Amino acid sequence: MKRILLVLVGCLPLVAYCQLQVADRVKQKAKQRAERHVDNAIDKSMDKAEEEISNEVKKQPSTDKDVSQPAQKNSQPAQAGGGGLKSYSRYDFIPGERIVFATDFTGDAIGELPVNWTTDNRGETVSVENRKGQWLRLFPNSRFASPAVQKLPENFTLEADILIAYNGGEGYVYPEVEIKLLDLLPGKERLNSYVINQDASNEVSLALAPGGTGSPIKVLLKSFAKGSSYFNNQPKELNAVIGKNGVSFHLAVWVQKERIRYWINQDKIFDIPQAVPSEARFNHIGFSVESSLYTDDQLGIYVTNLKVAEGTPDVRNKLITEGRMETNGILFDVASDWIKPESAGVLKEIASVLKSNPSLSIRIIGHTDTDGDAAANLELSKKRSAAVKNTLSTDFGIEPNRMQTDGLGETRPVSENKTSEGKAKNRRVEFVRL
Template sequence: MKKFVFIALLHMPLAVFSQSAILDKIKQKAEARAERRVDGAIDKSMDKAEEEVDGQLKQPAKKQKSEKEKPAQTVPQDAGKPNTGLKSYSKFDFIPGERIVYTEDFAGDAIGELPLKWTTNNRGETVTIDKLPGNWMRLFPASRFTSPAAGKLPENFTLEADLVLQFGDEGGYVYPELELKLLGLAPGEQSPRNYVVNQDAAHEVALVIAAAGAGKPLSVSLKSYAKGTEYFSNQAKELKISSDNDGKPLHISVWVQKERIRYWINGEKVFDIPQAVPPTSSFNRVGLSLESSLYTEDQLGMFISNIKVAEGTPDLRSKLITEGKLVTNGILFDVNSDRIRPESAGVLKGIAAVLQENATVRVKITGHTDSDGDAAQNTDLSKRRAKAVQAALQTEYGIAAARMETDGLGESKPVADNNTKEGKASNRRVEFIKL
């Protein structure tokens, strides 16, 4: 196969001499010397270009991932090293609920289609986002959405989700507000439709996210309703986060305890309000709404994924010290990697505090995975994740490595059904066993 190499030659400066001072012989030598330099530059350029072409030809073609295909499991270069991303969440004290009741990452949904069992009055699509893993649901302006039923949630539960906001060039228009909601809809098949069409919700708590413009700080506010009547609202609070968050997802964490509600965004606590939730509330779905906008679709993008609702809050000290075993789904990792995600900081900090208070206690850290992928690779991945947790506790929180053993059992010890998303999320866990 022939190689075609395209080379751009830079103009090479030649000294300018006075004609009266140039002898023919010197001129000939100067021209010959310049020609040799050009030849040398060409040779170097061709060598470099050929190396680049060879490298490209030797690389395997990039394979388009199917909708259900997961990335290949590989050992990252930073395996076992401290996770510096945890430092950005150093004040994060959110601990997710103990039992996962609803989770959604849109992994099984068809690209370009509204996710299954979600309801909208307008339009939504399952999409992928360049340089971000997994699938996302794109929200279009003038739309309301409701998730499938999560069951009747108790007084104490948590919600987590990732949001991506993309804004194009300034167009002089107001950016639409995005609302992330907890919904309490009446029973019946028509309830989701009634909500998205008529905004008929028995109870509702909404985090309102607004952007003044591209690259400008985000602001958030909170409002709640009891049977359609406003119960609580507050003034907008400006965040130290720009509207696009440097292209990274915003991680939203919510903790409801009866009438009290707390919100964290990227590890920063933004609200802790004792009486914002109507006392008669009963929630069972996640909702979203996006205002109408004059911006075109290529100027505006709103996306959500990695939704997780969990019941209760584990007592870390009681579980580990009294019962002798602590199981958590709150230590999260990048896909097929042992790199700990920064939103795990609250759980790690809580476990570290228990170990610091009980200086003689030793623990065994065991990693577990779901059944997706190769069993042997899952076992290896679970072992590396357990070691990563040990390294984080040692490096970030000062727990002596000698107090911790590690192991990984992969997919061999499931605690839930691997045929459901909630079951898989429960099986992706880390266990701490008192020795």
Template sequence: MKKMIILLGLLPSLAAWSQSDLPGRFKNKVKARAEQRVDEGMDKAIDKTEEEITKKPKAKNKKNGEVEETETGDQGGKKAGDTGNSTDKDLKVYSRFDFVPGERLLFAEDFSQDVVGEFPLKWFTNNQGEVVSLGGQNGQWMRMFPGGHYVSPGLRKLSENYTIEFDLLLHYKSDEGYPFPNVYFKLMELPAGKDAMKDYFFALAGSKEVVLNIGPAMEESSYAYLTSSVNESEQFASAEKKLPRLDRFFSKPIHVAVWVQKQRLRLWINDEKIFDIPQVVPVQSNFNHLAYKVESSIYEEHQIGMYVTNVKIAEGAPDTRSKLLTEGKFSTTGIRFDVNSATIKPESSGVLAEIAKVLNENPAVKVKIIGHTDSDGDAAKNLELSRRRAQSVKTTLAQHFKIDASRMETDGLGETKPVADNSSGEGKSQNRRVEFIKQ
């Protein structure tokens, strides 16, 4: 990391002061000292924030004789202050969030398989990058640097109906007032059979892409700009929308969710629906890579940070009504929890609202809510965790969505009923699920 020396000022020689200027200079000196004390206080506060963002969690988890430096997935046990019946206040903030993630998980990346301090093994870049742990945040993140392009491994073939999600964290520590670099998210169709980065920079004419440009601003309105193109010269569609000042999102995750249905694209940032455009995805697209790009910046590396994690792509939003009422069973990975906790994440609101709607429209239906975990950590603790998560879902449906608690019973099966291989990120994500069984 580069270091920056800030020259605060030079004190003029006392010998150069004239007698007539002493009152004015005395006044200026008092003002300057007061401002210096304020600056010192601000610097201490900023330094503390920087330490929290960059330090690694101290907790370690032993498994198979190895020591993992960060906590990922489901690892059993109970966090301090976690009652197991959490109805997370942030769910109220996401009350308008009607995004429902797809049913079949195609791609999941939380960088838990990668070594902290190294670049993610399966990704590609033209720049530097590294996997990091962030103080106060769960799991591991990929740090991106200004001027960098970051391309995912190849994706499975996507259908006409799929969802994409990821968490983005922006870190800012400077009072210099320079613009924060724009961050781009790209859904791309690259020629098959070549190196991904070579394809990315030298894509053949006719390659298609959809690009989200997030322009965070500290002093003025931020914006989101969505473009779609079918080749280098032909733009298919574009849209722009001003956002609330994103400075309130700095140093805490921004959840981005995308829902594609044929040519229609809907996009949310946290609970706000930013775009709903009926014709923005190029016809007959065959997207096979995700990519992130960060604009160049004159800031030093330690002054800003851009991080991404929890990338998920899933195919086809589930038909909650049909599965629960007709098939008698509905399983979802869309109800998310904090790591090692029964606290429900706010982005689960859309799925919970769909379930509540079905139950409210069918008051005679009773359900059993069953929690499941992946196999990370102790089996007995995972069993306890799955039961607390099921209870948390019941409490949330009762308190937030007014479902009669007597219509719901709960249970947890821990890691005992996997639906996918726990050796991969995608498999673990599929196993962390909640089932609703019609009684």
């Protein structure tokens, strides 16, 4: 009996410690939600005051056509890629050169959770009105984990397209959305344990805290090592608001050992030298959405075009020394030769090599996957290579006579076209020294 009592007494400090850890995270979350609720209340009060002032001004006869009106909040959604390549002139994100995971949820059944994804609640593959492709819809009070990715090295990149559409007007706090890099122990049991207990070995999370329709989104970064807080910064406002049609943006992440950088559209929002736990070896992508008093019809959180790639492309060495390079980092709209603005970092790097080597001439060759008609893909690949040439000339000042173009369609695959990763690898642009 004495031994049992001694064991129980010895366990008490451990139990107390675990309770304190949980309590700290609960207090931190409660504090953040309370601050957001106060911010929302202040915004609503200010909106009401501005509306009253505006109404008073409108009632008064104007004797001057230039009488100032109260500033109106921008209710138009920020568009992913809006503004073209010139608005991305300072964008320096370059995706990794070897794709290890990619999905756009094409082929997953509408209304079902994507194959091999895990959740503790609910998620669905959906199509979104006026948006291309298929998306994973994330429902409130849910955690999600991707299929296992190979243990990622110290240097890798992540990209995703995200759409948030909220239309609740009752004054409740909108749910926080987190995009996570996860280091989980292998096995389905550990995967299920994570979505239920949130017990990753290591975790880095970008949290998006919407302020409501017409208000800026706030963003913060936090990381955990073996269940304990490792890094946590202060929220900052994004140059994006949730309009009537929602807000969509391209997220890019670059990890280099303990350093991590984040871009949302053309803006670099974080560059933190020691936010990643030193022992982390990430192998899953995760998402979580807070619970909410709003109904599912009032909340829409969607994600697509996930891509993870490892390594850093050495554009200069490949073009000058090896005489050839390929990239999956020049992105196009589906079945189109329109270059997405998030391609700016790669194009800028190629232009830099060409400018510093004025005698260098290149052939630009487009490649596609096997989706669609072979003849159409061949023509599309030619148009895409021509679009790259035109962009390098028009936006980066490279002489057109130094560039030739060609397209090979789907005839030279570098991977099988049976998986999302394989198709993503085959959609590429090749540069060959002449």
